[in-house]
Amino acid sequence: ELKVEQNPLFLSMQEGKNYTIYCNYSTTSDRLYWYRQDPGKSLESLFVLLSNGAVKQEGRLMASLDTKARLSTLHITAAVHDLSATYFCAVVGYGGSQGNLIFGKGTKLSVKP
Amino acid sequence: EAGVAQSPRYKIIEKRQSVAFWCNPISGHATLYWYQQILGQGPKLLIQFQNNGVVDDSQLPKDRFSAERLKGVDSTLKIQPAKLEDSAVYLCASSPGTGQNEKLFFGSGTQLSVL
Numbered sequence: 001e002l003k004v005e006q007n008p009l010f011l012s013m014q015e016g017k018n019y020t021i022y023c024n025y026s027t028t029s030d031r032l033y034w035y036r037q038d039p040g041k042s043l044e045s046l047f048v049l050l051s052n053g054a055v056k057q058e059g060r061l062m063a064s065l066d067t068k069a070r071l072s073t074l075h076i077t078a079a080v081h082d083l084s085a086t087y088f089c090a091v092v093g094y095g096g097s098q099g100n101l102i103f104g105k106g107t108k109l110s111v112k113p
Numbered sequence: 114e115a116g117v118a119q120s121p122r123y124k125i126i127e128k129r130q131s132v133a134f135w136c137n138p139i140s141g142h143a144t145l146y147w148y149q150q151i152l153g154q155g156p157k158l159l160i161q162f163q164n165n166g167v168v169d170d171s172q173l174p175k176d177r178f179s180a181e182r183l184k185g186v187d188s189t190l191k192i193q194p195a196k197l198e199d200s201a202v203y204l205c206a207s208s209p210g211t212g213q214n215e216k217l218f219f220g221s222g223t224q225l226s227v228l
Contacts, residue, residue: 004155042117042204042219043156088155100169101217103155 002027004091006104013079014112021107023072023089032072033090033101034063043088046074079111115139117220119205125226131193134223138186138207144168145182146217147190148204156204162188195227 003026013019023032034046047056049065049072056063060083062075072089086108090101118137126132138145143164148156159178161168164185173180177196182188192199202222208215 040221042221043206043217045216045218048216090155100158100161100171101156103157105154 002029002091002102004089004102004104006087006089006107008107009105010108010110012110012112013076015080016078018078019076021074021076021087021089021109023074023091023104025070025072025091025102027070029067029070029091031092032065034061034072034074035088035090037086037088037106046087076109079109081111081113084109084111117205117207117218119203119220119223121223122221123224123226125228126195127228128197129194131191132195132225133189133191134203134205134225136188136190136205136220138188138205139218141209142207142218143185143210144208145188146206146208147180147188148206148219150202150204150222152201159190192225195225197227200225200227 005024007022032049035043036046037043047063049063052067054065060077065072074087076083086106088103088106090103092101117139120135124132145162147159149159150156159173160170160180162182165182178192180188180190190203202224204219204222206217206219208217
């Protein structure tokens with residue numbers, strides 16, 4: 001059974017600081033997604049990572065994938081308050097249907113001035 | 114471009130009652146998904162449609178949950194009868210197809226409270 005673990009689950013950081021959120025998964029996977037969710041809002045797709053060594057960057061967020069270690073990281077550079085949200089990673093099991101994403105529990109990020 | 118529309122936004126019912134949720138995906142999107150998100154957890158897939166056919170319903174509690182997507186556009190998800198543990202946010206998502214690179218676009222969800 002594919003399991004996805006994120007850590008930390010809660011992260012309080014100051015503006016301007018850097019930090020990394022980790023996503024481990026238990027079995028081989030085709031691809032990994034990162035989503036952002038604001039309170040009471042829908043999930044917004046941030047990144048899709050498809051291959052070992054994939055790195056994608058958007059603004060202050062950078063995501064990477066190491067399929068051998070079954071690990072993805074979401075790195076936050078010089079955090080700003082607008083990045084406060086819950087971040088989910090999600091994985092599709094190898095050969096699984098595209099929509100059967102297995103989500104982690106999410107990392108609730110709070111960026112304080 | 115209009116996003117995925119869901120209604121109602123909130124619903125409060127008593128256990129053993131029935132409830133239905135509605136989803137209108139992004140125009141032209143062939144694939145539609147229903148997810149259940151319990152407080153403090155990530156979403157869990159309940160059912161996936163490709164046009165009006167079911168692709169994956171392995172995690173749908175079929176004794177009480179049902180879903181349909183008539184004409185391959187709108188979809189409804191029904192719970193009958195509801196249990197306390199069904200309290201959650203029900204998210205609908207859509208994607209153009211099932212390609213590897215495709216993103217899922219999520220609606221804002223229906224928050225269900227079962228008392």
